[in-house]
Amino acid sequence: MSLTVANVLPVSRCALVVVDVQNDYCDPDGALAQAGGDMSDVAPAVDAAAALLDVARAAGIPCLHVRTEHSDWTDTPEWLARGDAGNLLDPRHHPIVRQGSWGAQPYRISAAGDERVIVKHRYSGFAYTSLELSLRARGRHVVLLAGVTSDLCVRATGFDALARGFQPVLVADATAATSRARHDGAVNEFRSYLGPVVTVADVRAAWSRPATESAASAEPVARI
DSSP states (O other): OOOBHHHHSOGGGEEEEEEOOBHHHHSTTSHHHHTTOOOTTHHHHHHHHHHHHHHHHHHTOOEEEEEEOBOTTTOOHHHHTOSSTTTSOOTTTSOOSBTTSGGGSBOSOOOOTTSEEEEESSSSTTTTSSHHHHHHHTTOOEEEEEEEOTTTHHHHHHHHHHHTTOEEEEEEEEEEOSSHHHHHHHHHHHHHHTOOEEOHHHHHHHHTSOTTSOGGGSOBOOOO
16 A cells, blocks of 8 residues: 555554754754754744644644753763764753753743643653653554754654654654754655654645545655
């Protein structure tokens, strides 16, 4: 059977996970922007993520908001020295998403009262959190991913979703990175190794179809 929005995104099995839409990762005055990241694609991606949330809420899809916080309780020496410290960010000298800071607060997207907010302390939303339990408790095995950044925290969450028996789906226009090249590379990698890549329009089409409509009659998933 060809890949279609109907058979990839069944309403009864899907959950939406919005990753790291926070000031330090998205705002022009946030840590990533101040470190020289190209933020030009972030605002449109956040707009698309907000539209995606509206679609999910209207369809009764569980929505989970994963946010990062760092503090002395979770910052090990190895974590503080991660990556090429100083090339983009140097968390040892320039803190990012510190617990209780402006940078850790949500950026333009707020969780509704009945939506789950999960705090993480590493790249993946599954690392040391209740995300897996929350998804299993709702019987949701298809995990739509939106947010930032597509090449790091969204990517890491997607890899861990697949490793834990979930089907990750990337909503490409509702994600962004600190450069177009990074984002495009992440999208290609996701499609090659993790799962389907769709658009907000694909999701809207899938979740607005009558429940009795067969998957065979659905439109193919957009290839982007």
